[in-house]
Amino acid sequence: MEAHFLGRQIVFDIVVEHAHGGVVWRRLSHGVGPSILQVRTLEPGESLEWHDAWVPGAAGQYRAQGILPSDAAEPLRTAWVAFEVRF
Amino acid sequence: MRFHHLAVRVTGLALLAAAAACSDTGPTTGLAPAPTSLIRPQQAPDMASLARALPGFGGLFIDHGVPTVYLTDLAQHGLAEQLLGGFARSHGAMGIRVLAGRFAYGDLDRWFQQVSSEAFAQGGVVFVDLDEAANRVLVGVERGASHANIRSLAARLGVPAEALTVRDADPIHYAASLQDQVRPVVAGLQINFPGFLCTLGFNAVSNGQNSFVTASHCTTTQGGVEGTQYFQSLSSQPNSFIGTEVADPVYVRSKGKNSPCPKGRRCRFSDSARAAYAAGVPFTLGGIAQTSGPNNGSLVITGTFTIVGNGGEIVGDVANKVGRTTGWTQGVITNTCVNTGVSGSNIVQLCQNFVAAGVGPGDSGSDVFLDTRAGVRLLGVLWGGNGAGTQFVYSPIANVQQELGPLTTF
Numbered sequence: 001m002e003a004h005f006l007g008r009q010i011v012f013d014i015v016v017e018h019a020h021g022g023v024v025w026r027r028l029s030h031g032v033g034p035s036i037l038q039v040r041t042l043e044p045g046e047s048l049e050w051h052d053a054w055v056p057g058a059a060g061q062y063r064a065q066g067i068l069p070s071d072a073a074e075p076l077r078t079a080w081v082a083f084e085v086r087f
Numbered sequence: 088m089r090f091h092h093l094a095v096r097v098t099g100l101a102l103l104a105a106a107a108a109c110s111d112t113g114p115t116t117g118l119a120p121a122p123t124s125l126i127r128p129q130q131a132p133d134m135a136s137l138a139r140a141l142p143g144f145g146g147l148f149i150d151h152g153v154p155t156v157y158l159t160d161l162a163q164h165g166l167a168e169q170l171l172g173g174f175a176r177s178h179g180a181m182g183i184r185v186l187a188g189r190f191a192y193g194d195l196d197r198w199f200q201q202v203s204s205e206a207f208a209q210g211g212v213v214f215v216d217l218d219e220a221a222n223r224v225l226v227g228v229e230r231g232a233s234h235a236n237i238r239s240l241a242a243r244l245g246v247p248a249e250a251l252t253v254r255d256a257d258p259i260h261y262a263a264s265l266q267d268q269v270r271p272v273v274a275g276l277q278i279n280f281p282g283f284l285c286t287l288g289f290n291a292v293s294n295g296q297n298s299f300v301t302a303s304h305c306t307t308t309q310g311g312v313e314g315t316q317y318f319q320s321l322s323s324q325p326n327s328f329i330g331t332e333v334a335d336p337v338y339v340r341s342k343g344k345n346s347p348c349p350k351g352r353r354c355r356f357s358d359s360a361r362a363a364y365a366a367g368v369p370f371t372l373g374g375i376a377q378t379s380g381p382n383n384g385s386l387v388i389t390g391t392f393t394i395v396g397n398g399g400e401i402v403g404d405v406a407n408k409v410g411r412t413t414g415w416t417q418g419v420i421t422n423t424c425v426n427t428g429v430s431g432s433n434i435v436q437l438c439q440n441f442v443a444a445g446v447g448p449g450d451s452g453s454d455v456f457l458d459t460r461a462g463v464r465l466l467g468v469l470w471g472g473n474g475a476g477t478q479f480v481y482s483p484i485a486n487v488q489q490e491l492g493p494l495t496t497f
Contacts, residue, residue, distance in 0.1 A: 006448035008283070008304065009431060013474060028474030031430035034304045034358070035472050035479070037284040037412065037449030069476075071284075071412045071449045073384075 005038040006069040012050040013069065019061035019082065025054050037071050056085045132174055134219070138192040141167055145188030145195070146219035153180045157188030157222045188222040190250050198246040199224050202237075205244065209236050213256040227256030264386040265376055265411045268320045268327060272299070272364075273374035273391060274454040275409030277320040278329070280305065285452040286410040287319065288359070288468040289394070290370050291494035296333070297364040300487065300494070301452030302470045303335050306360050309434075310338040310353075317362055320411075329368045335360035336490050338434060347426070352435045357482035358470035361491050373497030375454050375463065376409055381417035382445060394497040395462030397484045406442045407458055408469050408479065410450030416479075417458075418444025427480055429471065436470070439480050446472035446479035455481040465496050 005011070011033055016025040042048075050066070062085060066078040138144045144167075145157030154175045156167050164185050175183050199217040202224055206212045211232025218225040224246065226237050234253040241251045263269050265286075266277045274289040278301060285305035291298045299317075307313040315332035318324070338353035348354035364370060375392040378385045392409075400406065400420055407417045422441040429436060442455070446469065453469040467481040488494055 004284075004448065007431070008309075011431070026474075028430075030474075032427055032471045032473055032478075032480050033430035034302070034470055035410075035412075035446050035448055035451040036302070036304055037451075039279075039282055039284055069448055069474075071447055 001042045001044075003040050003042050004070040004072070005040060006035070007033060007038060008036055010038060010048070010050070011069060012052075013067040013075075014052055014054070014064060015067065016054055016062055016064045019063055024056075024062065027052055027054075059085050059087050132171065134192060135196075137170070138196075141170060143188070144192050145190055145222045146192055146217075147171070148220040149178065150184065150220070152178060153184050154178060155184040155186060155220075157186050157192075157219075159188050159191055161185065161187060186222075190222055190247075195222070195224060195250065198241075198244070198250060201244045202226065202241055202246060202251070205240055206237060209233075209240065212237070213258055218252065221252065223250055223252045225252045225254070227254060229258055230255045263388050265378070265388065265409070265414060266320055266386060268324050269376070269388065271369035271371045271374070272319055272329060273371050273376050274299075275376035275411070277411035277449070278305070278452070279318040279321050279327075280307065280315050281322070284411065284449045286412075286450055286454075286469075288452045289454045289465055289496055290372050290374065291361070291496050292372065293334075293361060293492055293494050297368075297370065298333070298361050298494075299330060299364065299370070300359055300361050300468060300491065302468060303355070303358045303360045304470065305452045306332050306335050309335075309358075310355065311335060315360075315362070328365055330362040330364045332360055333363045334491050347437050349426070349435055352428075352433050354435045354437050355490060356437045356486040357468065357490050358436055359468045359482055359487045359491060361494075372495070375456065378409065378415045381407060381415045384414060386411070386414045392456065392458070392463045394456070394465045395459070396464040397496060398466060399464055400440070400457055400466050400483075404457055406440075406444065406455055406466055406481075407463070408442075408444065408446075408450070408453045408455045408481070410446070410453035410469065412447035412449035413445045413476070416445035418442050421478075423483075425480075427471075436480070436482065438483070438486060440467065440483055442479050442481065443477065444479055445476055447476050450479070455479075 013028040063080045063082045065080050068076040143158045143160030143163050147156050171183050195217050203215040211229040213227040216225040237253045276287050278287045288300040303309050306315040312335050317330050318327040319329045338355050341348040341350050373394040376388045377390040377392050379389050404420045406420050409415045421443050424438040427436045427439045455466040455469050456463040467483045469479050469481045472479045
């Protein structure tokens with residue numbers, strides 16, 4: 001399967017929201033990056049993972065979603081993951 | 088206080104799932120409707136069925152809202168009304184109109200098939216049609232192509248001369264997109280180098296060398312010449328090789344207090360590189376692919392912008408770009424000569440311009456231009472954008488020429 005990704009190093013976004021709505025953190029909220037499109041062939045069963053860290057400022061109920069920009073009209077998105085932060 | 092770190096995992100499974108969800112359903116087949124279906128008012132009547140059910144039927148078309156039938160036997164008027172009355176009423180007509188036809192539909196269809204199967208072997212044929220509105224077989228040929236050859240062919244096939252119309256027609260072109268292989272090569276088209284897709288920025292002549300300019304990061308290594316080979320639109324296509332990278336200055340580190348490059352960073356005044364066209368590749372100097380309109384998402388090429396000048400923009404001007412992913416986008420220049428850090432790197436691009444307009448992955452290298460009534464002015468080369476895809480950044484043409492040398496762009 002041929003997959004298209006943004007960037008020479010694949011660019012991904014993560015959005016964290018309060019459970020009741022409102023973006024708390026967005027990985028790509030700032031900055032300007034090259035608009036190059038990477039073309040990559042994925043073998044059957046091959047998976048790719050991307051990670052980043054967010055430091056919460058307050059306890060509470062949150063949810064997060066991963067986003068992969070490509071040249072498709074809409075980026076690929078993971079399902080929302082709900083979680084709780086306790087101090 | 089303990090810090091709680093969150094890692095969100097995005098896996099390739101999502102990609103695979105998306106691919107699986109897009110499987111084709113394959114073609115469908117169906118039987119030709121039986122004559123009884125002719126009385127179903129909402130359906131367009133099937134011509135072959137009509138020909139079987141209506142003796143002397145020669146064709147059906149809508150003339151100023153009225154279903155109009157050719158009949159070689161006008162005595163069949165009543166049957167035609169019976170078969171097509173419902174269809175007429177569904178089109179808001181009181182009834183049908185009958186014209187005297189010379190040829191039966193079955194004969195026209197046979198002649199159409201015969202002419203079509205042989206006419207295209209002759210040069211200049213644009214189309215062959217069973218013209219229901221004229222009760223004739225119609226052949227369109229390019230201007231200058233021989234009508235007599237078509238008439239001779241038809242005669243040889245036994246088609247009556249009166250049953251054939253030959254007329255001049257404009258050639259019909261494939262509606263090419265910015266991502267297709269297009270010749271001659273113009274700015275705004277997709278280019279491919281190993282593993283990546285970008286956009287061709289503009290054509291240029293440098294010291295007599297036919298060239299094109301794209302982004303420096305659209306080379307094998309950003310900064311420095313490695314002889315990157317470019318293809319338009321994909322390396323997998325035949326005859327797609329268009330050129331080789333020949334100029335791409337290296338990024339330089341800060342040299343002392345007065346250096347414009349911030350400490351610890353590598354800098355250039357443009358994200359641009361030049362490639363020399365391979366021999367024999369046709370290109371249009373000053374040509375930029377044009378789509379149907381700005382900010383409408385279309386990638387279909389409808390024409391060509393022509394460069395008539397370079398630079399001259401200020402904040403508040405409306406800048407345009409044409410790129411392989413988001414097509415023609417347009418917006419206001421919001422900032423000029425901005426020293427811009429490139430996300431995820433130690434590169435700072437010095438003195439760049441910002442535009443509030445759409446951009447997407449693969450638009451790197453795009454032409455940026457100002458539209459004037461007398462043509463367009465080339466402003467520079469797009470290289471990046473913000474995460475939301477609502478703002479693009481470009482290297483001004485003066486910076487590009489400062490680093491790549493003088494370029495003839497139109």
